[in-house]
Amino acid sequence: MHIPFLDLARLHQPIRSQLDEACRRVMDSGRFVMGAELEAFESEFAAFSEVRHCVGVGNGLEALHLLLRAYDIGLGDEVIVPSNTFIATWLAVDQCGATPVPVEPDRATHNIDPSLIEQAITPRTRAIMPVHLYGQPADMDSINEVALRHGLIVIEDAAQAQGARYKGRRVGSLGNAAGTSFYPGKNLGALGDGGAVLSNDDAIVNKVRRLRNYGSAFKYQHELAGFNSRLDELQAAFLREKLKCLDEWNDRRRKIAATYSTLLQGADLALPLVPSYAEAVWHLFVVRSRVRDKLKAYLEQVGVSTVIHYPIAPHRQACYATRDFGQLPVAEQLANEVLSLPMSPDLYSDEMSHVVSSVWGFNGGR
Numbered sequence: 001m002h003i004p005f006l007d008l009a010r011l012h013q014p015i016r017s018q019l020d021e022a023c024r025r026v027m028d029s030g031r032f033v034m035g036a037e038l039e040a041f042e043s044e045f046a047a048f049s050e051v052r053h054c055v056g057v058g059n060g061l062e063a064l065h066l067l068l069r070a071y072d073i074g075l076g077d078e079v080i081v082p083s084n085t086f087i088a089t090w091l092a093v094d095q096c097g098a099t100p101v102p103v104e105p106d107r108a109t110h111n112i113d114p115s116l117i118e119q120a121i122t123p124r125t126r127a128i129m130p131v132h133l134y135g136q137p138a139d140m141d142s143i144n145e146v147a148l149r150h151g152l153i154v155i156e157d158a159a160q161a162q163g164a165r166y167k168g169r170r171v172g173s174l175g176n177a178a179g180t181s182f183y184p185g186k187n188l189g190a191l192g193d194g195g196a197v198l199s200n201d202d203a204i205v206n207k208v209r210r211l212r213n214y215g216s217a218f219k220y221q222h223e224l225a226g227f228n229s230r231l232d233e234l235q236a237a238f239l240r241e242k243l244k245c246l247d248e249w250n251d252r253r254r255k256i257a258a259t260y261s262t263l264l265q266g267a268d269l270a271l272p273l274v275p276s277y278a279e280a281v282w283h284l285f286v287v288r289s290r291v292r293d294k295l296k297a298y299l300e301q302v303g304v305s306t307v308i309h310y311p312i313a314p315h316r317q318a319c320y321a322t323r324d325f326g327q328l329p330v331a332e333q334l335a336n337e338v339l340s341l342p343m344s345p346d347l348y349s350d351e352m353s354h355v356v357s358s359v360w361g362f363n364g365g366r
């Protein structure tokens with residue numbers, strides 16, 4: 001038995017005719033950029049996310065980058081980011097000329113530890129960018145409270161958590177604004193690249209709308225030196241079809257996570273912990289092991305594909321070799337211990353059983 005980490009072709013099979021129809025709709029319209037599909041998707045995804053506005057952009061990195069620009073964050077400014085995240089969170093800050101200031105995570109949730117944020121704030125700090133890592137909302141009330149006390153903006157990186165809730169409210173609606181990604185492997189993925197900005201702030205949203213389109217609100221009038229970062233019609237049309245499935249897909253992820261958590265209880269692993277304030281959407285099911293590399297090799301041998309998210313912490317990446325971000329031992333420890341088990345809404349129950357018995361098999365073999 002071979003269990004893929006994630007098989008998107010298989011996930012799309014049951015909605016194949018809807019996706020074909022979406023493609024035909026766009027072809028027939030003759031409109032491929034900034035048309036009716038984008039407008040419809042933006043209003044549908046804003047409603048889903050419980051915010052007033054959604055702006056489709058080219059990808060998740062651009063969503064975060066354009067948001068920082070919209071808030072006039074740039075050279076000389078500092079933005080607080082988690083020390084363990086996908087590197088895009090940091091690169092967005094770099095791209096607008098500001099400096100990422102990493103804060104270590106809580107070991108249990110893997111999300112930024114709000115109690116460590118205050119000591120990282122300087123007179124240059126402008127914003128906090130929490131990440132809802134692996135589909136689990138960060139502790140937003142505590143983060144917002146620190147931000148309010150210091151007059152900081154809060155920009156959620158919701159790329160891994162579409163549909164998740166914090167104290168009943170959707171992620172993307174919890175700070176001043178949010179950026180998200182529709183990279184194919186995300187919980188809501190396009191059939192290519194895509195991203196979006198979410199916010200209730202009219203002024204910021206209008207600025208992002210211009211920044212994504214050459215700094216222009218009216219054709220050939222450019223008030224801002226903008227960018228070209230738009231969500232195209234084909235992707236918007238596919239996303240409209242997949243959005244209809246998202247709550248159900250996230251429910252199935254929750255059931256798989258619950259099964260893994262129950263059946264792996266007692267195995268020689270640290271299982272993911274979800275605080276009571278969070279309704280996670282399990283973008284990834286991440287366990288920790290001190291013998292992670294051996295476990296990964298064993299699972300591969302018995303047909304279970306796993307992935308490491310992420311093997312190198314951002315501050316240890318070659319691109320940051322000349323910069324000093326200080327000591328970040330928790331991020332480094334997590335990078336050495338984390339392992340993501342297969343997780344997809346359509347994982348069959350016999351596949352799940354094989355994953356579980358394989359993990360126990362490794363335990364027994366030691």
Ligand SMILES: *Cc1c(COP(=O)(O)O)cnc(C)c1O
Binds near residue numbers: 157160181193
């Ligand atoms: C995927 C991801 C991004 C970037 O999204 P892209 O669409 O790939 O640019 C940003 N932050 C996090 C946490 C992500 O997982």
